[in-house]
Amino acid sequence: MKIVVGYLPTPAGRAALRTAVEEATLRSAELVVVQAHHTRRWARHTNAQETEAALSEDRAALDASGVGYELVPVADDADPADVILGACERTHTQLLVIGTRRRTPVGKLIMAPTTQRLLLEAACPVLCVKASYGTD
Template identity: 35%
Template sequence: MTDLYSTSPRRFPAPSLRVTASPDVDAAEATVVLALRTDSSPAVLDQAIAAARRERAALRAIVFGTDTTTAPSTSPLAECTRLGASLAEAGLAYEVQRAGSDLAEQVLDLADRHAAVVIVMAAKRRSPVVKLLLGSSAQQVILEAECPVLLVK
């Protein structure tokens, strides 16, 4: 009998989401996770860099284009490499990833795997109706994170 409901096994491994990283990022004892929307204000990156310096932590960033649970997140590689250059210039240990299919899960997984001291996220003002219909990655992260979450507009 044919099983129509299960997915076939992957023939190829999933590609890595990591776009760029400093050589010393995996040796860092503490981590700040940054979820950076491509159209967010410079204050979001400034807050994340300040938190990483204050905590003497590596900065692991995920660059994304949209913040809904129903639309795929996009992150142009040029944005990721530009962010990597900015973090290298700031003198931080860093990793920059492109967004996967579930931004909230990716942020939470990164924070959990590296014992994040804080998560910094770009926040966008939405009406309660739009949040109800489209969902929000930020809401899911706030509800499920085991460390403090800093939302910056």
């Protein structure tokens, strides 16, 4: 069994990774971590030092979890939704885990394009995790 997780070293991405590790442990599944790196799309939400610290901490937690995993990088010019959906199809994924962040009332009317595509096009159940999940 495989679980795919869309990961960025942001609060939402980190919550998704934590949840995916928990689900993989419960289900005796392996993880496929689709990992984007610092791009202009989300650079405004992080700074380089925080990003590197989060990456290091998350890699250590993933290694310590004992869950088997595969890292799938997202190229700068690639659409993250395409890469995530491709990973789901290739591995016959049982669950896709993605992170979401808080939005203003107006922002709730407009869903992020990547999130919308994943929710509408994934052929497996999708678990959306709030950025603040597990940090309170």
